[in-house]
Amino acid sequence: MKNAKKSFYYLLTTLLILTFIAPLAWALYNSVAPNPGTAQTDGFGFANYSTLANYGSGIWTYIGNSLAVSVVAVLAVLIATTTGGYAFARYNFKGKNASFLLVLSVMMVPYAALLIPLIVWMKDINMQNSLIGVGIILALFQLPFGTFMMRNAFSGVPRELEEAAMVDGCGPFRAFWKVAVPAVRPALVSVGLLTFLFAWNDFMVSLYLLSSDKAPLPLAMVNMRQQVMGVIDYGVTTAGVVVLTIPAMILFLSLQKYYVKGFTSGAVKG
Amino acid sequence: MVRKSPSGTEGQGLRERLAPPRRVPNAVKEHEDVRASRGHQGIVKGPSRSEVLGNRLGWTFVSPTLLIIALLFIAPIVLVFVMAATKWTLMGGQQDVNFPENFHKVFADPLLMDSAWFTLKYTFATTFIIMPIALGLAMLVQESRRWNNIIRTAILLPSALGIASSSLLFYALYSPQVGPLNSILAKLGLMEQNASLLGSPNGALWATVFLVVWRFSGYYMLLTMVGLQAIPPDVYEAAKIDGANRFQSFMNITLPLLKPTLAMTWIMSITGSLLAFDQFYVLTKGGPNNSTVTVVQLIYKYAFETKKDLGMAAALSVIVLVALVVINFFMLKSMGVNDEED
Numbered sequence: 001m002k003n004a005k006k007s008f009y010y011l012l013t014t015l016l017i018l019t020f021i022a023p024l025a026w027a028l029y030n031s032v033a034p035n036p037g038t039a040q041t042d043g044f045g046f047a048n049y050s051t052l053a054n055y056g057s058g059i060w061t062y063i064g065n066s067l068a069v070s071v072v073a074v075l076a077v078l079i080a081t082t083t084g085g086y087a088f089a090r091y092n093f094k095g096k097n098a099s100f101l102l103v104l105s106v107m108m109v110p111y112a113a114l115l116i117p118l119i120v121w122m123k124d125i126n127m128q129n130s131l132i133g134v135g136i137i138l139a140l141f142q143l144p145f146g147t148f149m150m151r152n153a154f155s156g157v158p159r160e161l162e163e164a165a166m167v168d169g170c171g172p173f174r175a176f177w178k179v180a181v182p183a184v185r186p187a188l189v190s191v192g193l194l195t196f197l198f199a200w201n202d203f204m205v206s207l208y209l210l211s212s213d214k215a216p217l218p219l220a221m222v223n224m225r226q227q228v229m230g231v232i233d234y235g236v237t238t239a240g241v242v243v244l245t246i247p248a249m250i251l252f253l254s255l256q257k258y259y260v261k262g263f264t265s266g267a268v269k270g
Numbered sequence: 271m272v273r274k275s276p277s278g279t280e281g282q283g284l285r286e287r288l289a290p291p292r293r294v295p296n297a298v299k300e301h302e303d304v305r306a307s308r309g310h311q312g313i314v315k316g317p318s319r320s321e322v323l324g325n326r327l328g329w330t331f332v333s334p335t336l337l338i339i340a341l342l343f344i345a346p347i348v349l350v351f352v353m354a355a356t357k358w359t360l361m362g363g364q365q366d367v368n369f370p371e372n373f374h375k376v377f378a379d380p381l382l383m384d385s386a387w388f389t390l391k392y393t394f395a396t397t398f399i400i401m402p403i404a405l406g407l408a409m410l411v412q413e414s415r416r417w418n419n420i421i422r423t424a425i426l427l428p429s430a431l432g433i434a435s436s437s438l439l440f441y442a443l444y445s446p447q448v449g450p451l452n453s454i455l456a457k458l459g460l461m462e463q464n465a466s467l468l469g470s471p472n473g474a475l476w477a478t479v480f481l482v483v484w485r486f487s488g489y490y491m492l493l494t495m496v497g498l499q500a501i502p503p504d505v506y507e508a509a510k511i512d513g514a515n516r517f518q519s520f521m522n523i524t525l526p527l528l529k530p531t532l533a534m535t536w537i538m539s540i541t542g543s544l545l546a547f548d549q550f551y552v553l554t555k556g557g558p559n560n561s562t563v564t565v566v567q568l569i570y571k572y573a574f575e576t577k578k579d580l581g582m583a584a585a586l587s588v589i590v591l592v593a594l595v596v597i598n599f600f601m602l603k604s605m606g607v608n609d610e611e612d
Contacts (some may be wrong), residue, residue, distance in 0.1 A: 013410070013417065017424040023484065024427065026450065027439050030418060035448060076338065084335035092321075093328025103335060106343055110545050110594050112566040113587040118342070118351035118575060120358075125341070140342045147335060172327055201432025203548045208570075218434040222552055225438065234442045234449075241442075244435045252430035254421070 002216055023093070024245070025270030031239040045146065048235035055236070058212060059243070065131055066200055066216035072135025073199035074192050077142045081191055082184075084143075085150025086176055100147075107144040115208040122209060129211050137209070138199045146191040153187035154180060190258035193251055200248055217244055304407070353584035360578040372585035376572075382586075385563040388475075392564065393543035395479050396486075400539055403483065404490035406530070409524075411491075412498050422495075426488040433485065437552035438482040444468055444553075471561035474554045478562070481549060486542075490535050497531025498524070533605035541598065545590075565590055 032044050039047040053059045087093070088100055118137065127133035161183065162175040170178065181188070203218045210216070212223055221240040225232060277294045355369035363576060407425060411418040428436065444467045455461045467473045501524065509519045525532075547566040550556060556563040556571070563571070569590070573583035 010417075013421045016407070017421055020425045020428060020484065020488065021441055023439055026443065030442065030448060080335040080338055083333075084329045087328045087331035087335075091324050091328030091331065093325040093332075096328060096332075099332055099336060102339060106339065108595055108598055109343070109347065110541075110566075110590055112545055112547060112569060113347045113591040113594075114343070115585045116569065117346035119573070119580065120353065120364075121346050121349055137342055140338055143335060143338065161332055176331070195515045197430065201435065203432060203434030203551075207551075208573075218432055221438055222434060225441070229477060232445070234447065236444055237438055237442050240445065241431075241435050245431055248432070249427065249428045252427070256426070267277045270575070 027238045027241050027245075030236060031242050033235075037237045038233050040235045043194055045102045048233075048239040051233070051245075052238050052239045056220060059217075059220075061213075062217045062220040063243075065210075065214055065220075066218075068131040068197040069135045069138065069206070069216050070196050070204070072132050073138040073142070074195050076136050076139035077146050077195045078188060078192055080139065080143060081146035081150040082181055082188065083176075084147045085152075086154050086180060088147065088151040089154035090148055090180075103147050104144050106140060111141055112204070115205065119208060129209070129214055131210070131214060131216075134202075134205055134209050134216075135199065137205055139195065142191075142195045142198060146195065148182065148257055149191055155183040185257060188253060193255040193258065197248055197251060201244075315612065347591075348591045349586050350587050353581055354588045356581055356584075358579070358581040358584065360573060360580055365566060368457050368581075372579075372581045373589075375579075375582050376585050376589065379569075381560060381568060383563050384560065385568045389544055389546070392475065392479070392546060393540055395475070396482050396543045397536065397539045398480065400483050400486055400490055401532075401536060403487050404494050404535065407487060407491040408494035408498055412495050422488075422491075425491060428485045428487075429492075431485065433548040436481060436485045437549045440466075440477070440484075441553055444477055468554055469558055471558060474558065475560050478553055479547040481553070482543075482546075486539070490539065493535050493538075494528070494531060497528050500531075501527045529605075533601075537598070537601050537605065540601065541594065544597070576610060580596055 001231075004176070031048050032040065032046060034040055034042050034044065039051040041047075055061070084103065088096065122128050122130070122133050157180055162170075162179050165175040165179045166172070201218060202216065203222065205220045206214075207222075208215050210219065212220070215223060217240075221237070221244065225237055300405055354372055355367055357371065359363040359365070384487050411422050411425075431439070443451050446452045446466050452461075452467060455467065456465075461467065466549045467477050483522065504525070505523055506519055515521065546564050547570070548568055550562050550564055551570070554562045556567055565586070569583050569586050571577070572579055572586060577583075
């Protein structure tokens with residue numbers, strides 16, 4: 001009885017692993033496998049990848065665009081959520097609750113609804129078709145979660161640490177920068193990495209706001225597929241998926257510990 | 271120690287900071303100033319001064335956040351309402367105010383009801399499939415064991431993919447030429463050989479639902495697991511002593527205690543699905559015959575494809591925005607989720 005149960009458990013879980021991994025494994029395989037009608041016609045090899053590398057203005061342009069957008073988003077999120085989280089955790093200022101609600105209300109508003117005015121508004125503030133602009137917009141959508149997390153993290157840092165620094169003559173900004181920020185490094189890492197993943201994978205915001213020469217990789221991949229409508233090059237498509245996925249997956253796996261912790265602290269508080 | 275003004279901490283000279291006072295009387299005075307500047311309720315100093323300083327520093331620290339929100343959140347929200355009341359074309363830019371013309375045009379479009387209905391159907395399908403799966407998976411692998419950790423990671427892996435890239439992946443998987451799913455379904459007799467799964471309205475819907483379930487199950491599993499682990503084990507022990515079987519303790523302990531977590535994940539899934547865009551843009555482009563156009567995709571169509579009319583797109587954005595805020599409000603109320611503030 002017990003044995004039957006155990007083998008059922010292993011059977012079920014193995015099936016589950018296969019279901020979730022198989023599509024990814026298939027993409028990897030298909031990108032190098034012989035595949036009539038694509039660049040990789042005979043034998044295994046990297047022909048799909050070299051087609052991909054030479055697509056449009058060259059794949060490095062698109063990877064560069066993706067990186068630019070992601071780095072801007074991460075920087076903006078880290079600056080805003082550490083300072084903001086610190087303000088909410090440490091200071092009592094007039095309008096604090098209203099400001100905090102305002103940050104959380106970003107979550108309530110569908111971002112699809114913001115993109116139409118942003119097409120016009122970005123032009124008005126001279127940021128049309130700008131990777132930096134898209135990066136900051138992506139940062140906006142990460143603000144609620146990030147601020148919430150940083151606020152909790154700073155609340156967990158004993159006030160005495162900064163007070164001691166200030167007794168030693170630090171100003172409040174130095175105490176913040178030299179004492180409080182280093183103390184919340186795990187939270188910083190997880191907010192930063194989650195933002196990076198979010199920005200790296202963004203499709204919709206760049207579709208609305210960027211022209212095809214400024215396209216980050218996901219948008220470039222979708223554009224590429226559409227340009228060859230009729231004869232869709234699945235080999236190159238899967239190669240693109242692999243290129244898009246590998247950095248994200250490495251980050252995702254390496255930060256697993258952090259975001260599980262992040263979710264946990266959120267859940268306990270919420 | 272000479273302080274020039276009550277707000278002296280901010281303008282504190284570099285030399286003073288580099289050479290902090292060590293003598294006892296000075297240190298005490300410094301400490302008082304520090305307390306005041308930290309915005310503590312004045313223990314030594316009067317409350318009014320510390321409040322002023324706390325206010326100023328609080329606002330300074332929160333200003334980067336508020337700047338982003340003002341520029342990229344409040345300004346566009348105001349603008350979307352203005353645009354919705356204005357004739358505003360993609361190429362021609364702003365023209366006259368024509369309220370409520372844009373709304374008339376949106377409501378006159380038969381695609382609006384079709385897309386709203388389709389979006390609801392899709393939301394219903396994904397949420398009712400993902401949530402039980404996520405709960406089941408979470409219960410299956412919540413204990414920290416070596417094998418469980420491997421399974422967890424495997425199930426979580428798809429969450430690393432963007433929706434657009436996972437849609438591209440499934441686009442290839444579903445293709446009649448290279449995709450294995452097509453021939454598997456054909457062998458099972460669920461569809462004709464070489465027919466495109468994405469070519470029929472129903473096929474396209476369920477193909478998309480399958481992709482989304484694959485992509486999101488792990489994510490919701492993780493959230494559910496966190497909720498499960500917050501339930502103290504002694505509650506289960508007590509129930510066991512009272513003679514409850516597994517099913518009974520699931521119904522009477524797990525479900526009720528997991529309610530806040532479940533409510534949160536349901537709301538996230540419902541909201542996310544109501545705003546679906548990437549997966550349909552990549553997989554079906556709204557086809558076949560506009561059978562898979564979601565509401566958000568309709569905004570895109572108005573703006574860039576069929577109408578090239580930003581005014582109409584803004585009007586629909588306003589409708590979506592208001593509808594979602596109302597839906598969220600009622601979901602939060604009915605599911606009894608407390609405000610996120612502690």
